[in-house]
Amino acid sequence: MNEHDMEKMACLLSSKGMDRTQDVNSADVVIVNTCCIREKAEQKFYSLMGRLKKIKRRKGLVLGVTGCIAQQEKDAIGEKLPFIDFSLGPSSIHRVAEAVDHASRKDRFFDFSDNGCTASLLVEPGNANKKFKTYVTIMKGCNNFCSYCIVPYVRGREVSRESSDIMREIENLSTLGIKEVTLLGQNVNSYNKGGDDISFPELLKGINAINGIERIRFVTSHPRDLSNELIECFGSLNKLCESIHLPFQSGSDRVLKLMNRGYTTEEYRKKVSLLRQRCADIAITADCIVGFPGESEDDFELTMGLVNDVRFDGLFSFAYSPRKFTAAANLPDEVSREMAFERLTRLQKYQKSITLECNKAMEGKVAEVLVEDRSKHSREEMTGRTRTNKIVNFQGSSDMIGSLVEVEIVKGYANSLKGEVRKPTGGRTC
Numbered sequence: 001m002n003e004h005d006m007e008k009m010a011c012l013l014s015s016k017g018m019d020r021t022q023d024v025n026s027a028d029v030v031i032v033n034t035c036c037i038r039e040k041a042e043q044k045f046y047s048l049m050g051r052l053k054k055i056k057r058r059k060g061l062v063l064g065v066t067g068c069i070a071q072q073e074k075d076a077i078g079e080k081l082p083f084i085d086f087s088l089g090p091s092s093i094h095r096v097a098e099a100v101d102h103a104s105r106k107d108r109f110f111d112f113s114d115n116g117c118t119a120s121l122l123v124e125p126g127n128a129n130k131k132f133k134t135y136v137t138i139m140k141g142c143n144n145f146c147s148y149c150i151v152p153y154v155r156g157r158e159v160s161r162e163s164s165d166i167m168r169e170i171e172n173l174s175t176l177g178i179k180e181v182t183l184l185g186q187n188v189n190s191y192n193k194g195g196d197d198i199s200f201p202e203l204l205k206g207i208n209a210i211n212g213i214e215r216i217r218f219v220t221s222h223p224r225d226l227s228n229e230l231i232e233c234f235g236s237l238n239k240l241c242e243s244i245h246l247p248f249q250s251g252s253d254r255v256l257k258l259m260n261r262g263y264t265t266e267e268y269r270k271k272v273s274l275l276r277q278r279c280a281d282i283a284i285t286a287d288c289i290v291g292f293p294g295e296s297e298d299d300f301e302l303t304m305g306l307v308n309d310v311r312f313d314g315l316f317s318f319a320y321s322p323r324k325f326t327a328a329a330n331l332p333d334e335v336s337r338e339m340a341f342e343r344l345t346r347l348q349k350y351q352k353s354i355t356l357e358c359n360k361a362m363e364g365k366v367a368e369v370l371v372e373d374r375s376k377h378s379r380e381e382m383t384g385r386t387r388t389n390k391i392v393n394f395q396g397s398s399d400m401i402g403s404l405v406e407v408e409i410v411k412g413y414a415n416s417l418k419g420e421v422r423k424p425t426g427g428r429t430c
């Protein structure tokens with residue numbers, strides 16, 4: 001979501017005649033878009049700001065901070081970082097050109113307006129980068145208040161975009177050459193929950209009918225909001241890719257309750273089983289937190305057991321870190337950092353072996369790949385992704401970029417697949 005917010009800001013600034021660069025030394029304006037979901041990201045941000053302060057002193061550039069840390073700190077960010085020129089919360093990024101304009105006139109600019117404001121949702125960055133896949137925000141915010149999570153405090157409550165706006169944006173993107181869209185939201189499958197616009201499965205059906213769009217993905221899904229109707233879409237909508245990111249967070253019902261997740265492990269396992277009944281080849285990835293306050297060794301073993309049973313294609317796992325404002329920050333029975341990291345290492349090692357096993361199981365199969373770019377590792381190789389969102393590297397040429405090709409998987413590695421091109425495809429294979 002932050003990456004897409006950067007695209008939105010770049011689009012707004014380019015309409016004012018500015019070009020995007022990744023090179024801080026050649027930039028006149030530097031924007032640091034922040035995330036505070038984990039303590040480590042916040043620590044990295046403050047250390048980066050220390051380095052940028054020196055560059056600003058030397059070059060006199062305009063320096064702004066946007067995103068979740070800005071919203072968390074609000075006006076205090078201007079006191080903590082007296083050298084910054086502007087700061088915007090996530091719901092105020094549509095004002096970035098105005099902020100740069102003020103800052104250029106030495107007029108500091110801050111806006112952390114109400115998170116119910118929808119203007120930031122309506123910014124459509126188009127396809128300025130001439131890509132073949134992009135993100136489309138369909139909702140923002142979250143009403144769930146998982147006890148460890150700061151998102152509802154910095155991104156606000158759920159607000160869904162009108163389906164007619166989303167459809168129009170995607171129709172426009174298809175005319176600009178976009179083949180793959182990823183629908184974005186903190187809790188995307190509760191899109192328009194309780195509202196009078198169409199439901200998320202109905203939105204998917206509408207997008208599936210748009211000419212030129214070949215692939216649809218969405219992220220992130222809360223297991224409780226994964227309805228049977230949505231599960232039915234896998235396998236029945238030909239453009240909906242066979243992959244889902246479905247965070248489970250813990251394999252212990254006791255810990256899930258402390259986390260306020262709103263489902264049990266049995267319910268989670270049932271949804272996984274329904275997904276696989278509907279779509280046998282679906283790739284499932286998840287998030288998991290270890291070392292949550294009160295997590296015992298037995299609780300952790302239950303997490304290992306769930307990972308063993310579900311056999312995720314990939315897992316994003318983290319050691320718990322307390323976040324300001326959240327209920328879990330006040331929970332007793334803290335797990336020591338050493339213990340949390342020891343468990344994390346065990347979990348990641350085990351998951352790595354499962355991911356390798358999943359990737360090896362692809363050997364000999366033919367997959368449809370959207371060719372994205374040249375491989376970073378070899379000039380002769382191209383890289384792309386399968387519908388199951390796995391990276392495939394294969395011999396090819398740059399004129400393949402943006403096309404769908406059939407690739408036979410010849411080798412599965414821990415982080416990617418190696419393949420051999422069969423032929424261009426017009427649509428779906430497996």
Ligand code: SF4
Nearest residue numbers: 142144145146149151
């Ligand atoms: S559902 Fe996701 S975004 Fe919402 S509070 Fe829980 S972890 Fe945070």
